[in-house]
Amino acid sequence: LRVALAQFPQQVCRKCVTRVGFIKCYSTSNSILDGFYGTVGNTPMIKLNGVSKETGCDILVKAEFMNPGGSVKDRAALYLLKDAQEKNLIKDGGTVVEGTAGNTGIGLAHICNALGYKCIIYMPNTQSKEKIELLSVLGADVRPVPAVPFDNPDNYNHQARRYAESLTNAVWTNQFDNTANRRAHIETTGPEIWRQTGGKVDAVTFGTGTGGTMSGVATYLKTKNQNIKTIVADPQGSVLYHWYTNGRIERSDGSSITEGIGQGRVTANMQGAPIDGAICVQDTDAVEMTFRLLHEEGFYLGASSGLNVAAAVQIARDLGPGHTVVTCLCDTGQRYFTRLYSKSWLDGKGLLEAIPEKYRHSLIE
Numbered sequence: 001l002r003v004a005l006a007q008f009p010q011q012v013c014r015k016c017v018t019r020v021g022f023i024k025c026y027s028t029s030n031s032i033l034d035g036f037y038g039t040v041g042n043t044p045m046i047k048l049n050g051v052s053k054e055t056g057c058d059i060l061v062k063a064e065f066m067n068p069g070g071s072v073k074d075r076a077a078l079y080l081l082k083d084a085q086e087k088n089l090i091k092d093g094g095t096v097v098e099g100t101a102g103n104t105g106i107g108l109a110h111i112c113n114a115l116g117y118k119c120i121i122y123m124p125n126t127q128s129k130e131k132i133e134l135l136s137v138l139g140a141d142v143r144p145v146p147a148v149p150f151d152n153p154d155n156y157n158h159q160a161r162r163y164a165e166s167l168t169n170a171v172w173t174n175q176f177d178n179t180a181n182r183r184a185h186i187e188t189t190g191p192e193i194w195r196q197t198g199g200k201v202d203a204v205t206f207g208t209g210t211g212g213t214m215s216g217v218a219t220y221l222k223t224k225n226q227n228i229k230t231i232v233a234d235p236q237g238s239v240l241y242h243w244y245t246n247g248r249i250e251r252s253d254g255s256s257i258t259e260g261i262g263q264g265r266v267t268a269n270m271q272g273a274p275i276d277g278a279i280c281v282q283d284t285d286a287v288e289m290t291f292r293l294l295h296e297e298g299f300y301l302g303a304s305s306g307l308n309v310a311a312a313v314q315i316a317r318d319l320g321p322g323h324t325v326v327t328c329l330c331d332t333g334q335r336y337f338t339r340l341y342s343k344s345w346l347d348g349k350g351l352l353e354a355i356p357e358k359y360r361h362s363l364i365e
Protein backbone atom coordinates (compact mmCIF):
# COMPACT_ATOMS: atom_id res chain seq x y z
CA LEU A 1 0.00 0.00 0.00
CA ARG A 2 2.80 2.42 0.87
CA VAL A 3 4.33 1.88 -2.55
CA ALA A 4 0.99 2.46 -4.23
CA LEU A 5 0.36 5.65 -2.22
CA ALA A 6 3.83 6.94 -2.98
CA GLN A 7 2.97 6.85 -6.67
CA PHE A 8 -0.17 8.95 -6.28
CA PRO A 9 1.44 12.39 -6.05
CA GLN A 10 2.53 12.02 -9.66
CA GLN A 11 -1.00 11.21 -10.75
CA VAL A 12 -2.34 14.68 -11.14
CA CYS A 13 -5.40 15.61 -13.11
CA ARG A 14 -4.09 17.59 -16.09
CA LYS A 15 -6.81 20.23 -15.89
CA CYS A 16 -7.49 20.90 -12.23
CA VAL A 17 -4.18 19.77 -10.69
CA THR A 18 -6.07 17.74 -8.12
CA ARG A 19 -4.35 14.58 -7.00
CA VAL A 20 -6.43 11.85 -8.51
CA GLY A 21 -6.91 9.02 -6.05
CA PHE A 22 -6.78 10.98 -2.79
CA ILE A 23 -9.30 13.68 -3.35
CA LYS A 24 -12.14 13.33 -5.79
CA CYS A 25 -11.25 15.03 -9.05
CA TYR A 26 -14.20 17.09 -10.21
CA SER A 27 -12.58 17.99 -13.50
CA THR A 28 -14.26 16.39 -16.44
CA SER A 29 -10.88 15.90 -18.11
CA ASN A 30 -10.88 12.20 -17.32
CA SER A 31 -14.00 11.73 -19.38
CA ILE A 32 -14.93 12.58 -22.94
CA LEU A 33 -15.79 16.25 -23.25
CA ASP A 34 -18.78 17.61 -25.09
CA GLY A 35 -17.35 19.54 -28.03
CA PHE A 36 -15.66 22.92 -27.80
CA TYR A 37 -17.92 24.17 -25.03
CA GLY A 38 -17.26 21.08 -22.91
CA THR A 39 -13.62 22.14 -22.66
CA VAL A 40 -14.31 25.65 -21.31
CA GLY A 41 -13.32 26.18 -17.68
CA ASN A 42 -11.77 23.80 -15.15
CA THR A 43 -8.46 25.57 -15.69
CA PRO A 44 -5.39 24.70 -13.58
CA MET A 45 -4.60 26.65 -10.43
CA ILE A 46 -0.90 27.46 -10.36
CA LYS A 47 1.36 28.78 -7.62
CA LEU A 48 3.70 31.50 -8.89
CA ASN A 49 6.92 30.51 -7.18
CA GLY A 50 8.97 33.71 -7.51
CA VAL A 51 6.43 36.24 -6.26
CA SER A 52 5.17 33.82 -3.62
CA LYS A 53 8.68 33.51 -2.19
CA GLU A 54 9.18 37.27 -2.33
CA THR A 55 6.00 38.04 -0.41
CA GLY A 56 5.89 34.99 1.89
CA CYS A 57 2.34 34.42 0.65
CA ASP A 58 0.88 31.94 -1.82
CA ILE A 59 0.15 33.86 -5.00
CA LEU A 60 -2.09 31.54 -6.99
CA VAL A 61 -3.33 32.04 -10.54
CA LYS A 62 -6.06 30.40 -12.58
CA ALA A 63 -4.58 29.63 -16.01
CA GLU A 64 -7.43 31.13 -18.02
CA PHE A 65 -5.28 31.34 -21.15
CA MET A 66 -5.65 27.54 -21.25
CA ASN A 67 -9.33 27.77 -22.15
CA PRO A 68 -9.93 26.38 -25.66
CA GLY A 69 -10.40 29.85 -27.19
CA GLY A 70 -7.37 31.12 -25.30
CA SER A 71 -8.86 33.45 -22.69
CA VAL A 72 -11.01 33.88 -19.59
CA LYS A 73 -13.76 35.18 -21.87
CA ASP A 74 -14.62 31.71 -23.19
CA ARG A 75 -16.55 31.24 -19.95
CA ALA A 76 -18.67 34.36 -20.50
CA ALA A 77 -19.14 33.57 -24.21
CA LEU A 78 -20.49 30.13 -23.35
CA TYR A 79 -22.95 31.45 -20.77
CA LEU A 80 -24.10 34.33 -22.98
CA LEU A 81 -24.94 31.87 -25.75
CA LYS A 82 -26.59 29.41 -23.37
CA ASP A 83 -28.69 32.31 -22.08
CA ALA A 84 -29.73 33.32 -25.63
CA GLN A 85 -30.72 29.74 -26.38
CA GLU A 86 -32.63 29.29 -23.13
CA LYS A 87 -34.57 32.50 -23.77
CA ASN A 88 -35.25 31.43 -27.37
CA LEU A 89 -33.55 34.55 -28.68
CA ILE A 90 -31.76 32.62 -31.40
CA LYS A 91 -32.74 29.70 -33.60
CA ASP A 92 -30.68 27.33 -35.72
CA GLY A 93 -28.49 29.13 -38.25
CA GLY A 94 -28.97 32.48 -36.47
CA THR A 95 -26.51 35.32 -36.01
CA VAL A 96 -24.67 36.40 -32.88
CA VAL A 97 -23.64 40.06 -32.70
CA GLU A 98 -21.38 41.40 -29.95
CA GLY A 99 -19.28 44.39 -29.03
CA THR A 100 -15.95 43.31 -27.57
CA ALA A 101 -12.33 44.23 -27.00
CA GLY A 102 -11.66 40.94 -28.79
CA ASN A 103 -11.51 38.05 -26.36
CA THR A 104 -15.26 37.60 -25.89
CA GLY A 105 -15.58 37.78 -29.66
CA ILE A 106 -12.94 35.10 -30.07
CA GLY A 107 -14.77 32.84 -27.60
CA LEU A 108 -18.10 33.51 -29.33
CA ALA A 109 -16.62 32.90 -32.79
CA HIS A 110 -15.37 29.47 -31.72
CA ILE A 111 -18.69 28.50 -30.15
CA CYS A 112 -20.65 29.88 -33.13
CA ASN A 113 -18.60 27.64 -35.42
CA ALA A 114 -19.32 24.69 -33.17
CA LEU A 115 -23.06 25.44 -33.09
CA GLY A 116 -23.58 26.64 -36.68
CA TYR A 117 -24.29 30.33 -35.94
CA LYS A 118 -22.91 33.34 -37.81
CA CYS A 119 -20.83 35.73 -35.73
CA ILE A 120 -20.50 39.50 -36.19
CA ILE A 121 -18.08 41.40 -33.98
CA TYR A 122 -17.85 45.16 -33.43
CA MET A 123 -14.66 46.21 -31.71
CA PRO A 124 -12.78 49.44 -31.03
CA ASN A 125 -10.07 49.95 -33.67
CA THR A 126 -7.56 50.57 -30.87
CA GLN A 127 -7.29 46.83 -30.17
CA SER A 128 -4.38 44.71 -31.36
CA LYS A 129 -4.28 43.58 -34.97
CA GLU A 130 -3.57 40.06 -33.75
CA LYS A 131 -7.05 39.86 -32.17
CA ILE A 132 -8.73 41.39 -35.25
CA GLU A 133 -6.92 38.96 -37.59
CA LEU A 134 -7.67 35.99 -35.37
CA LEU A 135 -11.37 36.84 -35.41
CA SER A 136 -11.31 36.92 -39.23
CA VAL A 137 -9.50 33.60 -39.38
CA LEU A 138 -12.16 32.11 -37.11
CA GLY A 139 -14.75 33.17 -39.67
CA ALA A 140 -16.28 36.11 -37.77
CA ASP A 141 -17.36 39.21 -39.66
CA VAL A 142 -15.20 41.65 -37.71
CA ARG A 143 -15.96 45.37 -37.83
CA PRO A 144 -13.37 47.63 -36.17
CA VAL A 145 -14.97 51.01 -35.37
CA PRO A 146 -13.55 54.24 -33.90
CA ALA A 147 -13.12 54.05 -30.12
CA VAL A 148 -15.60 56.48 -28.56
CA PRO A 149 -17.04 56.54 -25.00
CA PHE A 150 -20.12 54.54 -24.02
CA ASP A 151 -22.35 57.63 -23.93
CA ASN A 152 -21.64 58.24 -27.64
CA PRO A 153 -24.24 56.47 -29.86
CA ASP A 154 -21.39 55.28 -32.10
CA ASN A 155 -19.73 53.33 -29.30
CA TYR A 156 -19.04 49.77 -30.50
CA ASN A 157 -21.63 48.29 -28.14
CA HIS A 158 -24.46 50.47 -29.40
CA GLN A 159 -23.46 49.69 -32.99
CA ALA A 160 -23.60 45.97 -32.20
CA ARG A 161 -27.06 46.31 -30.59
CA ARG A 162 -28.47 48.34 -33.49
CA TYR A 163 -27.11 45.96 -36.09
CA ALA A 164 -28.54 42.91 -34.28
CA GLU A 165 -31.92 44.66 -34.08
CA SER A 166 -31.86 45.20 -37.85
CA LEU A 167 -31.50 41.43 -38.52
CA THR A 168 -33.94 38.57 -38.09
CA ASN A 169 -32.94 35.56 -36.01
CA ALA A 170 -30.07 37.48 -34.44
CA VAL A 171 -29.05 38.18 -30.86
CA TRP A 172 -26.89 40.88 -29.29
CA THR A 173 -25.28 39.01 -26.44
CA ASN A 174 -24.49 42.22 -24.50
CA GLN A 175 -21.63 40.99 -22.33
CA PHE A 176 -21.38 44.22 -20.32
CA ASP A 177 -24.95 44.30 -19.02
CA ASN A 178 -26.22 40.76 -19.45
CA THR A 179 -25.61 39.13 -16.08
CA ALA A 180 -25.35 35.68 -17.67
CA ASN A 181 -21.71 36.77 -17.94
CA ARG A 182 -21.28 37.09 -14.18
CA ARG A 183 -23.24 33.85 -13.70
CA ALA A 184 -20.49 32.02 -15.61
CA HIS A 185 -18.09 32.97 -12.83
CA ILE A 186 -20.56 32.39 -9.99
CA GLU A 187 -21.13 28.87 -11.29
CA THR A 188 -17.67 27.94 -12.57
CA THR A 189 -14.64 30.13 -11.71
CA GLY A 190 -15.71 30.85 -8.11
CA PRO A 191 -16.40 27.20 -7.20
CA GLU A 192 -13.18 26.10 -8.94
CA ILE A 193 -11.16 28.55 -6.84
CA TRP A 194 -12.85 27.39 -3.64
CA ARG A 195 -12.27 23.73 -4.47
CA GLN A 196 -8.71 24.09 -5.77
CA THR A 197 -7.56 26.08 -2.72
CA GLY A 198 -9.48 23.84 -0.34
CA GLY A 199 -11.11 27.06 0.91
CA LYS A 200 -7.74 28.53 1.94
CA VAL A 201 -8.04 31.87 0.21
CA ASP A 202 -7.67 35.28 1.86
CA ALA A 203 -8.09 37.61 -1.10
CA VAL A 204 -8.98 37.64 -4.78
CA THR A 205 -8.25 40.37 -7.27
CA PHE A 206 -9.05 40.81 -10.97
CA GLY A 207 -8.81 43.51 -13.59
CA THR A 208 -12.27 44.43 -14.75
CA GLY A 209 -13.62 44.87 -18.27
CA THR A 210 -17.25 43.82 -18.10
CA GLY A 211 -16.73 42.90 -14.44
CA GLY A 212 -18.04 39.38 -14.96
CA THR A 213 -14.95 37.68 -13.53
CA MET A 214 -14.51 39.97 -10.53
CA SER A 215 -18.14 40.16 -9.51
CA GLY A 216 -18.93 36.51 -10.21
CA VAL A 217 -15.97 35.18 -8.23
CA ALA A 218 -16.57 37.70 -5.41
CA THR A 219 -20.27 36.83 -5.22
CA TYR A 220 -19.59 33.10 -4.97
CA LEU A 221 -16.67 33.27 -2.55
CA LYS A 222 -18.50 35.61 -0.16
CA THR A 223 -21.22 32.96 0.18
CA LYS A 224 -18.48 30.60 1.41
CA ASN A 225 -16.53 33.02 3.60
CA GLN A 226 -17.43 36.69 4.17
CA ASN A 227 -13.84 37.43 5.24
CA ILE A 228 -12.30 36.82 1.84
CA LYS A 229 -11.15 40.21 0.56
CA THR A 230 -12.43 41.06 -2.91
CA ILE A 231 -10.33 43.76 -4.55
CA VAL A 232 -10.70 45.27 -8.04
CA ALA A 233 -7.38 45.63 -9.88
CA ASP A 234 -7.95 48.76 -11.92
CA PRO A 235 -5.68 50.07 -14.67
CA GLN A 236 -4.76 53.75 -14.79
CA GLY A 237 -7.45 55.87 -16.47
CA SER A 238 -10.38 53.66 -15.36
CA VAL A 239 -13.15 54.82 -13.00
CA LEU A 240 -13.48 51.78 -10.74
CA TYR A 241 -10.59 52.63 -8.45
CA HIS A 242 -12.34 55.85 -7.36
CA TRP A 243 -15.77 54.22 -7.34
CA TYR A 244 -14.72 51.52 -4.90
CA THR A 245 -12.48 53.70 -2.74
CA ASN A 246 -14.50 56.93 -2.42
CA GLY A 247 -17.80 56.33 -4.22
CA ARG A 248 -17.13 58.76 -7.05
CA ILE A 249 -17.33 57.94 -10.77
CA GLU A 250 -14.08 59.63 -11.69
CA ARG A 251 -11.23 58.51 -13.91
CA SER A 252 -7.86 57.92 -12.32
CA ASP A 253 -4.96 59.73 -14.03
CA GLY A 254 -3.65 58.56 -17.37
CA SER A 255 -4.83 56.01 -19.89
CA SER A 256 -3.74 52.40 -20.07
CA ILE A 257 -2.24 50.13 -22.71
CA THR A 258 -3.80 47.07 -21.04
CA GLU A 259 -6.43 45.71 -23.43
CA GLY A 260 -9.73 44.24 -22.26
CA ILE A 261 -9.83 45.94 -18.86
CA GLY A 262 -10.63 49.37 -17.47
CA GLN A 263 -14.11 50.87 -17.39
CA GLY A 264 -15.85 54.22 -17.63
CA ARG A 265 -18.98 53.12 -15.76
CA VAL A 266 -20.37 50.49 -13.38
CA THR A 267 -21.78 47.79 -15.67
CA ALA A 268 -24.83 45.72 -14.72
CA ASN A 269 -22.40 42.85 -14.13
CA MET A 270 -20.60 44.90 -11.46
CA GLN A 271 -23.67 46.43 -9.85
CA GLY A 272 -24.30 45.07 -6.36
CA ALA A 273 -21.11 42.98 -6.39
CA PRO A 274 -19.58 42.47 -2.93
CA ILE A 275 -16.37 44.41 -3.54
CA ASP A 276 -14.18 45.44 -0.59
CA GLY A 277 -11.84 47.85 -2.36
CA ALA A 278 -9.69 48.62 -5.36
CA ILE A 279 -6.08 49.09 -6.32
CA CYS A 280 -4.97 51.32 -9.18
CA VAL A 281 -2.12 49.61 -11.05
CA GLN A 282 0.16 51.72 -13.23
CA ASP A 283 1.07 50.48 -16.71
CA THR A 284 4.74 50.48 -15.76
CA ASP A 285 4.02 47.93 -13.01
CA ALA A 286 1.70 45.83 -15.18
CA VAL A 287 4.24 45.68 -18.03
CA GLU A 288 7.15 44.95 -15.72
CA MET A 289 5.21 42.09 -14.13
CA THR A 290 4.18 40.72 -17.54
CA PHE A 291 7.86 40.41 -18.44
CA ARG A 292 8.75 38.96 -15.06
CA LEU A 293 6.04 36.34 -15.57
CA LEU A 294 7.62 35.45 -18.91
CA HIS A 295 11.27 35.35 -17.87
CA GLU A 296 10.98 34.22 -14.26
CA GLU A 297 7.86 32.05 -14.19
CA GLY A 298 7.67 30.87 -17.82
CA PHE A 299 4.27 32.30 -18.79
CA TYR A 300 3.81 34.26 -22.03
CA LEU A 301 0.80 36.51 -21.45
CA GLY A 302 -1.09 39.71 -22.18
CA ALA A 303 -0.71 42.79 -19.98
CA SER A 304 -3.93 42.27 -18.00
CA SER A 305 -2.33 39.14 -16.53
CA GLY A 306 0.69 41.19 -15.45
CA LEU A 307 -1.65 43.78 -13.96
CA ASN A 308 -3.55 41.10 -12.03
CA VAL A 309 -0.37 39.65 -10.57
CA ALA A 310 1.04 43.11 -9.74
CA ALA A 311 -2.17 43.77 -7.78
CA ALA A 312 -1.99 40.35 -6.08
CA VAL A 313 1.58 41.10 -4.96
CA GLN A 314 0.50 44.46 -3.52
CA ILE A 315 -2.35 42.79 -1.62
CA ALA A 316 -0.03 40.04 -0.36
CA ARG A 317 2.39 42.70 0.96
CA ASP A 318 -0.50 44.50 2.69
CA LEU A 319 -1.79 41.28 4.26
CA GLY A 320 1.64 40.06 5.32
CA PRO A 321 3.26 36.59 5.06
CA GLY A 322 1.21 33.41 5.30
CA HIS A 323 -1.80 34.53 3.27
CA THR A 324 -3.18 33.25 -0.03
CA VAL A 325 -4.08 35.63 -2.83
CA VAL A 326 -5.77 34.37 -5.99
CA THR A 327 -6.00 35.98 -9.40
CA CYS A 328 -5.94 34.80 -13.02
CA LEU A 329 -3.75 34.81 -16.12
CA CYS A 330 -6.30 36.08 -18.63
CA ASP A 331 -4.88 35.43 -22.11
CA THR A 332 -1.74 34.68 -24.09
CA GLY A 333 1.02 37.03 -25.23
CA GLN A 334 0.50 35.92 -28.83
CA ARG A 335 -2.51 38.27 -28.95
CA TYR A 336 -0.23 41.29 -28.42
CA PHE A 337 2.91 40.11 -30.19
CA THR A 338 3.40 43.28 -32.29
CA ARG A 339 2.67 45.58 -29.34
CA LEU A 340 3.65 44.42 -25.91
CA TYR A 341 6.60 42.41 -27.22
CA SER A 342 7.84 45.08 -29.66
CA LYS A 343 10.65 47.46 -28.70
CA SER A 344 9.46 50.31 -30.95
CA TRP A 345 5.84 50.06 -29.80
CA LEU A 346 6.80 50.03 -26.14
CA ASP A 347 9.21 52.90 -26.71
CA GLY A 348 6.43 54.91 -28.39
CA LYS A 349 4.31 54.41 -25.27
CA GLY A 350 7.16 55.36 -22.94
CA LEU A 351 7.16 51.86 -21.45
CA LEU A 352 10.48 50.41 -22.59
CA GLU A 353 12.17 51.48 -19.36
CA ALA A 354 9.51 49.59 -17.37
CA ILE A 355 11.00 46.31 -18.55
CA PRO A 356 14.03 45.17 -16.55
CA GLU A 357 17.04 45.64 -18.83
CA LYS A 358 18.04 41.97 -18.56
CA TYR A 359 14.72 41.04 -20.23
CA ARG A 360 14.79 43.52 -23.12
CA HIS A 361 16.92 41.23 -25.32
CA SER A 362 13.86 39.17 -26.26
CA LEU A 363 11.85 42.07 -27.71
CA ILE A 364 11.20 42.18 -31.45
CA GLU A 365 12.08 45.44 -33.24
Ligand code: PMP
Binding pocket: 071, 072, 073, 101, 102, 103, 104, 207, 208, 209, 210, 211, 212, 213, 214, 259, 260, 261, 302, 304, 305, 330, 331
Ligand atom coordinates in the same frame (compact mmCIF):
# COMPACT_ATOMS: atom_id res chain seq x y z
N1 PMP B 1 -8.25 40.47 -19.49
C1 PMP B 1 -8.50 40.44 -20.81
C2 PMP B 1 -7.34 40.27 -21.74
C3 PMP B 1 -9.80 40.60 -21.29
O1 PMP B 1 -10.03 40.59 -22.62
C4 PMP B 1 -10.84 40.79 -20.36
C5 PMP B 1 -12.26 40.98 -20.85
N2 PMP B 1 -12.45 41.97 -21.78
C6 PMP B 1 -10.55 40.82 -19.00
C7 PMP B 1 -9.24 40.64 -18.59
C8 PMP B 1 -11.60 41.11 -17.94
O2 PMP B 1 -12.65 40.23 -17.87
P1 PMP B 1 -14.12 40.66 -17.45
O3 PMP B 1 -14.82 41.12 -18.71
O4 PMP B 1 -14.71 39.43 -16.90
O5 PMP B 1 -14.05 41.78 -16.47
